Amino acid sequence: xxxPISGAHLSPVYLVVVGFVVGLLGGFFGxxxxxxxxxxxxxxGVPMNFVVGTDLxxxxxxxxxxxxxxRTLGNIDVKLGAIMVLGTIAGVEAGAQGIQFxxxxxxxxxxxxxxxxxxxxxxxxxxxxxxxxxxxxxKREGRGRGSVSEGHPSGRDRSAMAFIAKAVxxxxxxxxxxxxxxxxxxxxxxxxxxxxxxGGFFSGFLGGGAGSIRMPxxxxxxxxxxxxxxxxxxxxIVISASYGTVTHALKGNVDILIALVMHTGxxxxxxxxxxxxxxxxxxxxxxxxxxxxxxxxxMMLYSLLTGHPAK
Amino acid sequence: MAALWSAAIPMKPELKASIKRYAxxxxxxxxxxxxxYLLVLHLLGGLLADIYFHERKVYAALALGLIVAQGFxxxxxxxxxLSWMEPRxxxx
Numbered sequence: 001x002x003x004p005i006s007g008a009h010l011s012p013v014y015l016v017v018v019g020f021v022v023g024l025l026g027g028f029f030g031x032x033x034x035x036x037x038x039x040x041x042x043x044x045g046v047p048m049n050f051v052v053g054t055d056l057x058x059x060x061x062x063x064x065x066x067x068x069x070x071r072t073l074g075n076i077d078v079k080l081g082a083i084m085v086l087g088t089i090a091g092v093e094a095g096a097q098g099i100q101f102x103x104x105x106x107x108x109x110x111x112x113x114x115x116x117x118x119x120x121x122x123x124x125x126x127x128x129x130x131x132x133x134x135x136x137x138x139k140r141e142g143r144g145r146g147s148v149s150e151g152h153p154s155g156r157d158r159s160a161m162a163f164i165a166k167a168v169x170x171x172x173x174x175x176x177x178x179x180x181x182x183x184x185x186x187x188x189x190x191x192x193x194x195x196x197x198x199g200g201f202f203s204g205f206l207g208g209g210a211g212s213i214r215m216p217x218x219x220x221x222x223x224x225x226x227x228x229x230x231x232x233x234x235x236x237i238v239i240s241a242s243y244g245t246v247t248h249a250l251k252g253n254v255d256i257l258i259a260l261v262m263h264t265g266x267x268x269x270x271x272x273x274x275x276x277x278x279x280x281x282x283x284x285x286x287x288x289x290x291x292x293x294x295x296x297x298x299m300m301l302y303s304l305l306t307g308h309p310a311k
Numbered sequence: 312m313a314a315l316w317s318a319a320i321p322m323k324p325e326l327k328a329s330i331k332r333y334a335x336x337x338x339x340x341x342x343x344x345x346x347x348y349l350l351v352l353h354l355l356g357g358l359l360a361d362i363y364f365h366e367r368k369v370y371a372a373l374a375l376g377l378i379v380a381q382g383f384x385x386x387x388x389x390x391x392x393l394s395w396m397e398p399r400x401x402x403x
Contacts (some may be wrong), residue, residue, distance in 0.1 A: 057374060061385070062384035242379070249370060268389055271389045
């Protein structure tokens with residue numbers, strides 16, 4: 001069928017299936033999923049300018065569903081999310097300005113692409129190393145320990161790289177806040193705003209929600225338990241993607257009809273993905289997350305080598 | 312990686328039951344969504360396209376409003392379907 005705003009001819013069933021898969025990943029990992037939805041829309045014949053804006057609009061709806069589900073599971077630290085808002089928006093603007101600057105110097109593809117690939121490969125490599133180290137620690141401490149405890153799953157979430165977050169918690173720059181939901185007694189507000197800025201910067205610089213960068217930052221830099229990192233990241237994505245939707249809609253880059261149809265599949269996928277997190281420990285979620293930055297890096301490499309946009 | 316995965320914290324047994332329940336939910340949900348398409352695409356499509364081409368600021372506000380509203384409505388709907396199926400499943 002024809003969507004009158006973008007003029008694209010698309011099967012609604014295709015959009016629903018793509019939405020469902022992206023929603024499932026988003027609900028489980030706390031990412032926007034633009035690395036998958038963007039190429040899927042482009043491959044189906046949606047014009048490139050509509051791909052970015054429409055994807056952001058669909059991410060808003062999907063993240064609302066997943067975030068509400070995570071809220072009922074106790075996986076959202078609202079205080080942390082609220083503090084991050086300013087850093088995220090400032091980061092998105094800085095990233096967008098960075099792109100504009102690079103466009104003027106005509107080197108945009110050859111700066112953004114390699115930066116993106118190096119960052120994502122670094123994240124995947126670090127998470128693999130961390131998962132193996134944590135697993136070895138689990139084995140040393142006894143296989144069953146921690147896995148039978150009751151209560152919120154974040155209570156048994158351990159990481160071999162917890163010393164990084166402890167160093168960040170020792171930053172003495174005032175003001176400091178406590179994050180009881182995340183189990184953090186005291187942390188500098190600037191550390192939180194800094195992480196939000198980095199996530200927002202990559203979101204503005206590369207498009208999408210940048211969850212594949214912000215989620216590991218939550219866990220390893222701020223020391224947020226994995227389940228709460230997933231839920232709070234979704235909360236953050238709702239805000240940054242809403243901002244992006246309005247700016248893209250004003251420029252005429254959003255086909256809201258495509259986003260609405262896609263979201264019907266994403267809503268159910270997000271609900272299922274969010275619920276599934278309660279059946280997995282933090283370590284398992286982190287291990288399953290590792291292929292996502294690798295897929296993103298592969299997409300970008302394909303784009304650079306072939307000259308076809310990956311998203 | 313597979314060996315590492317299976318060696319990690321074991322999966323809960325309720326997972327299998329949940330997957331079955333979600334499959335059933337998908338069937339009910341897809342019927343409701345098919346009806347929804349008729350409403351959105353055929354009734355709202357022309358109107359939204361007209362606003363897009365003539366009133367871009369109104370369109371931007373409407374686009375965000377519609378996707379946020381649909382997010383809340385579908386979350387309530389999927390939660391309702393789940394809670395509706397749960398007692399039926401237990402009484403079987």
